[in-house]
Amino acid sequence: LVAVDGAAKMATFREKDASGADVEIVRDFDFLHVTPPQVAADAVRDSPLADAAGWIDVDQATLRHKKYANVFALGDACNAPNAKTAAAARKQAPIVAENLLAAMAGAPAPFVYDGYGSCPLTVERGKIVLAEFGYGGKLLPTFPKWLNDGVRPSGLAWMLKAKILPWVYWNLMFRGHEWFAAPSNRNPAA
Structure with a gap:
């Protein structure tokens, strides 16, 4: 990703073509979620x-x-x-x-x-998609669907992320009191 024109809803990406030359590709978007490059220390x-x-x-x-x-x-x-x-x-x-x-x-x-991971995607004020997924993009929900659908924006998911999870993090998880994290996937080779 090299440029974003938010007003026009266009994103410019730089990719390599078959010959290895840099090519710029412009794509339109309705929703753009961008993460910075990740590198190890x-x-x-x-x-x-x-x-x-x-x-x-x-x-x-x-x-x-x-x-x-x-x-x-x-x-x-x-x-x-x-x-x-x-x-x-x-x-x-x-x-x-x-x-x-x-x-x-x-x-x-x-x-x-x-491969479990979770990412709150803010789509509007007061609503997020709280995506929970594993390797290959497989959905791995941990909350009941009425609380967090995982693929649709929700005000309840917003409240969970904004109000409840910070308290749970600092007062429970950070102090070693956890739920949903105990290992459950047994290794068939063991």
């Missing part, structure tokens, strides 16, 4: 733990390093092909903890990560 990129793109090179299911069996990674540092969100990290943390304990006991990883 220098300490990660410059370490032997990193893959060619600079992320810690883990198995996307177990979150265990592909080369160093005593290393696990999660969140913004690892190369799992998921959204780099706090929601993703909170789902990854208990999986890494359980899999690390199993590794220390010489057992196979008992749990797998399904």
